[in-house]
Amino acid sequence: MKNCLIIALVCCVFSCKPKKADLAGDAPVKVNDFIAAFKPLVLPYAVADTNLAEAADTTTIGHAVFAQFIPDSVYNKTINPGKKINIRPIGRIQKSKDKEIYLLAAITQNKRTHLGVFVLNKKYQFLAGKLFLQTAEADGYVHSVAINKEPTFLVGKEKTNNDTKQLQFTHIGWIYNDAGAFMVVVNDSNEDLKKASIIINPVDTMPRKNKLSADYTAGKRNFISIRDGKNANTYRFFVHFEKKDGTCTGELKGELKMKDATSGSYNQSGDACGIDFTFNGNEVSLKELGGCGNHRGMDCLFDDTFTRKKEVKPAVKKKK
Numbered sequence: 001m002k003n004c005l006i007i008a009l010v011c012c013v014f015s016c017k018p019k020k021a022d023l024a025g026d027a028p029v030k031v032n033d034f035i036a037a038f039k040p041l042v043l044p045y046a047v048a049d050t051n052l053a054e055a056a057d058t059t060t061i062g063h064a065v066f067a068q069f070i071p072d073s074v075y076n077k078t079i080n081p082g083k084k085i086n087i088r089p090i091g092r093i094q095k096s097k098d099k100e101i102y103l104l105a106a107i108t109q110n111k112r113t114h115l116g117v118f119v120l121n122k123k124y125q126f127l128a129g130k131l132f133l134q135t136a137e138a139d140g141y142v143h144s145v146a147i148n149k150e151p152t153f154l155v156g157k158e159k160t161n162n163d164t165k166q167l168q169f170t171h172i173g174w175i176y177n178d179a180g181a182f183m184v185v186v187n188d189s190n191e192d193l194k195k196a197s198i199i200i201n202p203v204d205t206m207p208r209k210n211k212l213s214a215d216y217t218a219g220k221r222n223f224i225s226i227r228d229g230k231n232a233n234t235y236r237f238f239v240h241f242e243k244k245d246g247t248c249t250g251e252l253k254g255e256l257k258m259k260d261a262t263s264g265s266y267n268q269s270g271d272a273c274g275i276d277f278t279f280n281g282n283e284v285s286l287k288e289l290g291g292c293g294n295h296r297g298m299d300c301l302f303d304d305t306f307t308r309k310k311e312v313k314p315a316v317k318k319k320k
Helices: 002-015 031-036 063-069
Strands: 045-048 087-095 101-109 112-120 126-135 140-146 153-160 166-174 182-189 216-218 225-229 236-241 248-258 263-267 274-280 283-290 304-308
Touching: 031 063, 126 140, 126 153, 126 166, 182 248, 225 283
Parallel strands: none
Antiparallel strands: 045 140, 087 101, 101 112, 112 126, 140 153, 153 166, 166 182, 216 225, 216 304, 225 236, 236 248, 248 263, 263 274, 274 283, 283 304
């Protein structure tokens, strides 16, 4: 009788065990069940286009379930949400309970798999997302993503040149910043020197209505562009300099926060670099506080003074 009672209790316990959430279906699921599908990643972590599909878990997340937490707009320019999509979790990164959460997923469509990185806040609300890697690129390169403990996502492509037998590479490092977007903090390449000589200003076309918004120069290839930010106390900027006959260069895009009418600073979460800005008349001076090695050469600093350029406005045609 006693044995029968024990067996009955055991059966009761197993029968009352919570049913595992169906992530592959169309029905809504709880956010905790969704997050639990992404196992913690041990950093540093690396994955290449050659093993991306194998790196993912066997769990399948249905598109309807995934869309509950990650909007289609993050990837609909590359992946067609109207066609069949296979989504599988790769892992989860979270430095602490007070920090944002990174979910990595393998998204497959038409035999091509993409690595998606999606950022949520501690309340599991979506913040940002980006596709960093895809398979079946017919360009002869090996593509990869290496993630360190910050985390910085170092996206690389490498191949051996058939003529010179030397390694050609491009490495671009991305971080998620306080402005709610992914930004480039590392850009290293030994390819196409002609393209490398062309400076692309990513803030050039942004509004410049605020008092300090302008282009400031210290020579043809030494300049800082400052543009309007989200409010009167913030500015977007892009600085580029070349020193020591062009052998030491620096480049940084970020957000400048004003402390008062003439001084401000760059101090972005996830980036050790710190820079003070001082405005004096038509000049702006930069003083590096340290930690900017990812954005410049080893033998030069972001210590420069730039002079404001007069804005050239388009001529207005007179009516005849």
